Amino acid sequence: MALLLDGLSVSAGTADLVTDLFLTVAAGQVVGLVGPNGSGKTTTLRCVYRALRPSAGAVRVDGRDLAALPMRESARLVGALTQEGHTDLDFTVEETVALGRVPHLRGNRALGAHDRELCRRAMESMEVAHLAGRGVLSLSGGERQRVLVARALVQEPRVLILDEPTNHLDLHHQIRLLSMLRAAGHTALVTLHDLNLAASACDRLAVLSGGRLVTAGTPGEVLTEALLRDVFGVEATVVPHPLTGVPQVLYDLGSAHLEGTTA
Numbered sequence: 122m123a124l125l126l127d128g129l130s131v132s133a134g135t136a137d138l139v140t141d142l143f144l145t146v147a148a149g150q151v152v153g154l155v156g157p158n159g160s161g162k163t164t165t166l167r168c169v170y171r172a173l174r175p176s177a178g179a180v181r182v183d184g185r186d187l188a189a190l191p192m193r194e195s196a197r198l199v200g201a202l203t204q205e206g207h208t209d210l211d212f213t214v215e216e217t218v219a220l221g222r223v224p225h226l227r228g229n230r231a232l233g234a235h236d237r238e239l240c241r242r243a244m245e246s247m248e249v250a251h252l253a254g255r256g257v258l259s260l261s262g263g264e265r266q267r268v269l270v271a272r273a274l275v276q277e278p279r280v281l282i283l284d285e286p287t288n289h290l291d292l293h294h295q296i297r298l299l300s301m302l303r304a305a306g307h308t309a310l311v312t313l314h315d316l317n318l319a320a321s322a323c324d325r326l327a328v329l330s331g332g333r334l335v336t337a338g339t340p341g342e343v344l345t346e347a348l349l350r351d352v353f354g355v356e357a358t359v360v361p362h363p364l365t366g367v368p369q370v371l372y373d374l375g376s377a378h379l380e381g382t383t384a
């Protein structure tokens with residue numbers, strides 16, 4: 122198992138933010154962590170990239186407890202696109218992407234040819250190569266997001282953690298990023314709010330509610346009308362995609378609105 126959340130719990134004061142979470146991500150799998158606002162998705166991911174220390178349980182990569190490893194070593198195992206990854210420092214795009222190689226460099230050595238080639242390929246795959254010399258602070262939200270994904274990719278981590286990676290991205294770049302994840306065989310734990318994209322992009326979905334795992338399985342097993350009602354409080358229709366068969370959620374906003382309005 123590439124990534125194991127092994128009975129993870131997180132408390133803040135008297136509040137239990139995540140409770141006894143067991144979740145596995147097999148090598149080469151993309152697992153989507155979904156759930157309503159405040160259900161504990163980001164809190165869970167923060168434990169994996171070590172921005173937060175769990176109050177109980179452990180995060181294991183290839184069986185190794187991350188908390189027991191030096192930061193540099195866990196940075197070679199886990200690469201993350203975080204919600205707090207935006208910086209005030211006006212590095213260029215090229216410099217920002219190159220920072221992803223730091224965990225692999227010995228001492229203060231400069232990038233070698235292999236590192237530079239990885240950066241070039243990651244910038245091309247995220248379609249930011251033409252921005253290489255630009256300062257990141259001058260980029261649009263979507264451009265900056267793609268640069269930060271490129272930085273996580275060049276880290277060549279065993280496990281990629283992506284917290285709402287499609288934020289700010291237009292449809293082309295949302296689909297490009299999620300297709301690339303699957304095609305490149307990355308092992309990834311990803312939070313997504315768009316359940317249709319999540320069903321299309323992920324091998325498995327894990328649903329959180331109130332900091333607890335409600336269910337996990339293939340999109341077909343998980344994404345049911347009953348789950349949408351019980352966990353998200355949404356009445357919707359779930360149909361199989363006509364080409365792929367993966368479940369897709371159809372909403373009837375008209376009737377949902379009419380029921381709640383006093384016209």
Ligand SMILES: Nc1ncnc2c1ncn2[C@@H]1O[C@H](COP(=O)(O)OP(=O)(O)OP(=O)(O)O)[C@@H](O)[C@H]1O
Nearest residue numbers: 133134136138156157158159160161162163164165
């Ligand atoms: N340091 C903290 N102290 C107290 N409560 C916290 C703290 N950090 C997070 N929370 C609470 O924990 C809950 C889970 O937050 P989290 O950010 O993990 O949710 P999420 O599922 O990622 O939500 P969203 O979909 O809105 O991004 C929320 O109710 C949040 O307010």
